[in-house]
Amino acid sequence: MIRLVGRGDTDIAVEVVMVRHEVAVLRRQVRRPAVAKGTTALVRLAKENPTWGYRRIQGELLTMGVTIAASSVWAILSRHGIEPSPRRSGPTWAEFLSAQAKGLMACDLFRVDIVLLRRVYVLVFIDHDTRVVRSAGVTAEPVTGWVTQQVDIAVAGSRCSVASEPVFR
Secondary structure, eight states, X not given: OOOOOOOOHHHHHHHHHHHHHHHHHHHHHOOOOOOOTTHHHHHHHHHHOTTOOHHHHHHHHHHTTOOOOHXXXXXXXXXXXXXXXXXXXXXXXXXXXXXXXXXXXEEEEEEEEOTTSOEEEEEEEEETTTOOEEEEEEESSOOHHHHHHHHHHHHTTSSXXXXXXXXXX
């Protein structure tokens, strides 16, 4: 006669723990597949275009039909001894903006309603780096000739050569 033996709660709990452990071990053993397709094209692109960064190379590979993450591009190039593009070691965004501010001049044209119920227009030029007002002109009618004259006055003696550009003539 066959007798069916019932399983207790502890037997089921032990089996659940064992199954969970096996799943955890299998998850640790499963790794992402190695990137083989496009590795030679990636290295070639990096060597032929030294100014390209990782994302640019990734984008070019996408146009060639190779899907790869930017971090994988970095890992492959590091393995081949290829450094990041020189631009990455350049200034930060804040440093870039502060360096550009030394050569920039801001201007603003706004209207002012004065006490005598008249409207006048004010054109102001300010240096970005020193925040010094270069020039301020006031007129009732801001015509092209007046604006050009104000640009010439503001730029005279400054580091800019904007007034000589044909855009302002």
